[in-house]
Amino acid sequence: MASDSERITVSIDKDLEDIAPGYLENRRKDLELLPQALEKADYATLRVLGHRMKGSGAGYGFNLITEIGRAIEEGAKSEDAAAIRNAIDNLGNYLERVELVYE
Amino acid sequence: MTLGESVTGKGGGEPRGDGPVMGSPDHILIVDDDPDICKLISNYLAKQGFRVSIANDGRGLRGVLDRSHIDLIVLDLMLPGEDGLVLCRNLRSRSNIPVIILSARGEEMDRIIGLEMGADDYLGKPFHPRELLARVKSVLRRARTLPGGAVDPEDLGVYHFSGWSLDGPSRQLFSPEGELVTLSGSEFQLLMIFVSHPNRVLSRDQLLDLSHGREIEPFDRTIDMQVSRLRRRLRDDPRNPALIKTVRSAGYVFSARVEHKAAPPQE
CATH class of the missing domain: 3.40.50.2300 (Response regulator)
Structure with a gap:
């Protein structure tokens, strides 16, 4: 992963220009829900949120979101709080630095 | 949404x-x-x-x-x-x-x-x-798509075999008891290929080509799964099939006497 100060430029299909920002906005909402679910050890919710991120991220062009979602889903299955916390941190870091280019 | x-x-x-x-x-x-x-x-x-x-x-x-x-x-x-x-x-x-x-x-x-x-x-x-x-x-x-490649569109009509009837134009299969048996698009297409090539060994490659399956799903077992589903529709015992027989290392053969009644000419 790039250092924390670097921007991450992601090329997005021009046909998705009107919905890609909204997708990232929804992930910012997840960033509030995920720590709350982890705090409550609500692994069922974590699993669903991770599963959805895994299934949708790369479809919008955000491959890293798919990877982070996979880590959250796997972490929820094994109830590995440390792995989930790490994945949430990665998501926050990614969302702060991601920059979209439409092609 | x-x-x-x-x-x-x-x-x-x-x-x-x-x-x-x-x-x-x-x-x-x-x-x-x-x-x-x-x-x-x-x-x-x-x-x-x-x-x-x-x-x-x-x-x-x-x-x-x-x-x-x-x-x-x-x-x-x-x-x-x-x-x-x-x-x-x-x-x-x-x-x-x-x-x-x-x-x-x-x-x-x-x-x-x-x-x-x-x-x-x-x-x-x-x-x-x-x-x-x-x-x-x-x-x-x-x-x-009409099963072109497999069947000339002019050949569409009703196929009778072992008591079953397959109506090409309406894409309907009727059991020997006269009950309507629902087929998916791919099942219909595969059965049309079989009834139009009876008693002839068809390889999986041929079946894929004839059903245009290759362009959508290059998955080796696609034909085997479709045959399995079709056998169930035709109540053909998979362990000892009477209609769609497996020919080892070769493919499948539709083993039945098929009678074909052509569709009436269109006005």
Whole structure:
């Protein structure tokens, strides 16, 4: 992963220009829900949120979101709080630095 | 996007690309509980000129089917309440609307079971919407195409074999007891190939080519699964099949005397 100060430029299909920002906005909402679910050890919710991120991220062009979602889903299955916390941190870091280019 | 909401391509229904071009746009139903996936697919397909409706679960699916004509269903496997596989099986028992299964579970068994339940294609999540679009077009094309290559369109008529009747123009199969047996598009196509090539060994490659399956699913076991499903429809014992026999290392042979009555000439 790039250092924390670097921007991450992601090329997005021009046909998705009107919905890609909204997708990232929804992930910012997840960033509030995920720590709350982890705090409550609500692994069922974590699993669903991770599963959805895994299934949708790369479809919008955000491959890293798919990877982070996979880590959250796997972490929820094994109830590995440390792995989930790490994945949430990665998501926050990614969302702060991601920059979209439409092609 | 809410349950049952419809989206139609922009520009007064004028499609982009080579989506639906004649008459009303093809109506695609997306069944998924993830709003981001629904938005991704509906937005993309609508831009290509399709009409799109959304359901979030089995109940929503049935509601849309009761109200609207649907040309193709994109069905997620992991749904709240009834599982997508159950919905696919129930759907297939009463309809031959083409189904493309989506799943993020990514297990080969899901793919196999999905196809065995009567789905026409399978796409793992995550997917690029362009790939889904290509599959939607391909499945719609296959569902509509007369089994050309396998059967000359002029040869369409009614085929009788072992008490069964397959009506080409109406795409209906009737059992020896006269009961209607619902076939998916791919099952109908495969049976048309068999009845038009009786008592002749057809390799899996030939069957794939004749059914145009190669262009949509380069999956070695596709034909085996379709044969397995077709045997069930024909009540053919898979351990000792009488109609569709496996020829080891060669393929399959449709072992029956087939009588063909040509369709009456069109006015």
